Amino acid sequence: MDQAPGGPHGPQGSRDAQSPPTCYRHPDRETGIRCTRCERPICPECMISASVGFQCPECVRDGSGTGHAPTANQPRTLTGAPLAQDPRLVTKILLAINVLVFIAIQTNDRLISDLFLIGAWPAPHFAVEGVADGQWYRLVTSMFAHQEVWHIAFNMFSLWWLGGPLEEAFGRARYLALYLVSGLAGSALTYVLVDPTSASLGASGAIYGLFGATAVLVKRLNYDMRPVIALLAINLIFTFTMSGIAWQAHVGGLIAGVAIAYGMMHTGGKRRALVQWGTCAAVFLVVLVAVVARTASLV
Template identity: 55%
Template sequence: MDQAVCCYRHPDRETGIRCTRCERPICTACMVSASVGFQCPQCVARANDSSHRVTQPRTVSGGRVSAGDPFLVTKILIAVNVALWLVELAVGGGGNGTVVDKYGLFAACGHDPFGNQVCGGAADGEWYRVITSAFLHERTNPLHIGFNMLTLWWIGAPLEQRIGRAHYIALYFVSALGASAAVLLLAPDTLTIGASGAIFGLFGATAVYMRRARYDMRPILILLGLNILFSFTWSGVSWQAHVGGLVAGTLVAIGMLYAPRERRSLVQWGTTAAVLVASLALMGVAVSQVTS
């Protein structure tokens, strides 16, 4: 059973909220709204007192709160995905399109959703596919990119605000690479594209964040469960990418959000690096199996 966390100013009141400056637990009566999250009265008073040095606001993962738009990275990711989809439409080509054939993910000679053979792949040295594939979508199916981008905004934007830009960027790209590793390992001859692998990593990170903040996890677990069910039952969906992204994102988020304050940066970036190295190692194993 989890030990209850109580407000440091009111020990008789349980809470799941923490001050974004000092990270001490505070109840609803003590929390003061800030640009990101909430602050305790003591930190607000210290910041307003000119005799004290102003403490730099921190995100829930300990990173600095970025100036300007708190959702900037998410907006850029959406813009890049949409722009590349428009490029796919403009370039055209047979089957799923020239762009997807050139930059989609598979290990060796694969097949597109229409059954056409596509040669090249990571096994032939085209390693760029492990990341470019995460920014491509079916040009003949607007629902593919539409649903992914809406989900990226709904899940990604709040998460970016809470963990900060640097951690969010690392989380997104490592999740994308984790998804690619799972695809190469479990479905090496299937042409795979889409941002959903990285988005599943954001799902996992959101669940970790809600657990860390002691929020009601039922909404995110139900949403995640429905998406996992959809992954395994809907034809043409890469469950391999979804599972790989989910595992990678969850592991990175655990390292970021549960790192001890004394060695926070070391644990956070060490965990991120470890998941990245493991993903790259799995890619190497997958390609070696194909070439052998």
């Protein structure tokens, strides 16, 4: 792309007067964010948090033209987390855990009974016990357990496709919190609403949390919402029309993902981290209260 008038820090990235601006480093990515110094359009991967707004990598590297990198403005993600060398590391680890558990289940038929989510088993003398019997770990292990090939294939494709951009925008710790708390919210709503003797498993609650967070991220960056809305609508249609799907996990994860992402994205200033982690803690507290209340009704 040709350099715009005004020197190396002049505005660039717009294709024409009518088209949305595109990132000056990634011309295929539309964006509504501009560097506060040079006003060039920048995408989430390129934007670096500054005391006011965001800056592009060149402005941060140049230090306002002094030739020295500033000490105050270190590279940050959209949520203020440190930039990582491998922006998809957590996504790769989560994907590997799901795949390894799936392989273990295929080689050991009895393992699935120790991992799936079940509220309570009516016959205490059986080996299987549920969350109401004190096995709260099932709320977590069921998030990483799949039995059917199509199930893990869909979830892992969605994890890679949605998780990568979210991890880049959120940072590792915040992204991991989003995934785990959304998954727990899906497990909790399933535990609360489904018959306690019905078993369920899969990462769908966490995946729908990523769907919700993606919608918030797209809205925050002023991107076209229609593809995300269409994809989410298609998945929700499958959720409520196909048999054998725990829609409660999908809805619980989706609500948690939207709430956490909103708290992560729409904060700034000195209290940003407090609000972000406070939002995660608030959603987790709601999940904990729901699980405790449901357990009390079953014992």
